[in-house]
Amino acid sequence: MSEILKVEGLRKAFGGVVVANGIDFSLSAGAMHCLIGPNGAGKSSFFRLLLGEHAPDAGTITFDGGDITGLRSFQRIRRGISVKFQVPGIFKALSVRQNLEVAFQDHLHGHSLDATIREMLEFTDLQGEEMTPAGILSHGQQQWLEIAMAVGVEPKLLLLDEPTAGMSPDETHKTGEMLHELNARGITILAVEHDMAFVEQIAERVTVLHFGSIFTEGTIAEIIDHPGVQEIYLGTSDV
């Protein structure tokens, strides 16, 4: 498959703290990929660099055949990258419908906004919550609403920062099913995740980040069997 994302020599430091230390990373179009690593490994910083929230000190980011390294965040979103944050980034005082309207209104291609919203409410199991203020939804529902909003901008690549944080096991499983369905619609998925059962549910390949560098990459089975991964996760060397 063709590469949708290619990162070469990406480096970013805040003073003496290096959050990206020459990262080389690529992602095939249509992949479901997870990024794992201990706290402070640089996963969220890597996402911020991809989204243009941090400017890299060195390196290039190529997305869908074009260099996006110098683009602003909103321009990258328009190119086809979308994101769901760890803490739900929704409009809490607005209704669920208003949240979806803002996300979908410029991406209808002749379809009706009402029908699109109905479809997304069904997809995220939020039927009946259309007029509910988003801030009073349960945590899991807020996460799903944000996934729906992220899908609204017609992404080719969807970045998910711990999409199941704070979810029950049932909600986590349902989220995995949602992501599989989005992937089947042609959206490439790159998720930062700590829950290994969820990683196993969704990821075809996994990349381990450590101290701002790629530590290793492989299938979930290869990662679990990798002698160094548990060591960097747990700080033990008896694996």
Place this chain on the structure above:
Amino acid sequence: MTPTSSTLAPRSRARVLLARLEGPQTMGRGPAFWGTAFLAVAAAAAYPLMADAWTVGNAAYFLIWTFMAMGLGVVWGYAGALSFGQTAFFGFAGYAYGVLTLNLGAAYGLTFVALALSVAFGGLFALVIGYFMFYGRIQGVFIGIVTLSVTLVLETFMAQTAGPQWRIGEARLNGFNGMSGMPPLTLPWFGGDILLYPGPSLYYLLLGLVVVCYLGLRIMLNSRFGNVLVAIRENPHRVGMLGYDVRLYQMLAFGIGGAFAALSGALYTAWGQYITPSSMGLTSAALPIVWVAVGGRRDITATLIGTLVVLAGFQSLTIYGSQYALVVMGTLLLLTVLAAPEGLVVGAMKLLGRVFQRSKR
């Protein structure tokens, strides 16, 4: 699936536009609301038949300020950027109207051309200030500080323009005393121009403008643009991550707010045929914030009603209570912030809505 507005015939598109008179960004919907609104406008239209010309002219004065208040409502209440300096655009346009009309004269409807140009200049000035603020990543309370500084700098600058060298064509700026002697709005008419001095004619013109601006703002606020503005108020970071250029939307909202303040400024100059630097001073800058906060900044109807009520109260206090009027305004603002942060009119409208819903059950 059904088609969107972009694929509809013009008549249907007009229907879609009218449908935006109601929406999530504006309170009030259905026959009860529009019936009440119609009655209110009808009562306002009948008012000159029951009052003397001076009182009607005074009511016209109240209407003039509602444009600045509605503009501030868009900038602060909807887009979430508290501007403390709408008076900068008010004063800028007020002076622009004076300079233009003193140079162009009042014949051939040129006062209306001057009015339109003043509003355009005021809006453009707001866009320039907005560009530097929002593209310079100024946020939160700093927007208030920058805008207040702009209006105070303008006030100070205009106050020192007393010398004869401070003139633009025929128009002397006149420093602290301000400009005067410019013509009122003048309507060319068969058999002689109609001069719109404070009185019923000007009142009707302003009432019509208020209705048009209010309805236009309702449509705008319930449009895609309004959706994005409200979302920016709630979570600008997320809006950027939905592919919107947040700075552009904030700048445009600020420009619209500035143009509305400019409309007030130009009309104020036309109404009284004078404009002074104090119209851009600290007290003048603070009052629109009181009107909008007390009525309810997050709803354009509440802003409009609140502004008229507070203005009328303020004038009564000024007449009967003299210097205490400003203290009362400050107290009113504090009470609103503490007891009804959404605004008194919004609180009352919500209460009425609940009572109405209960009575329907």
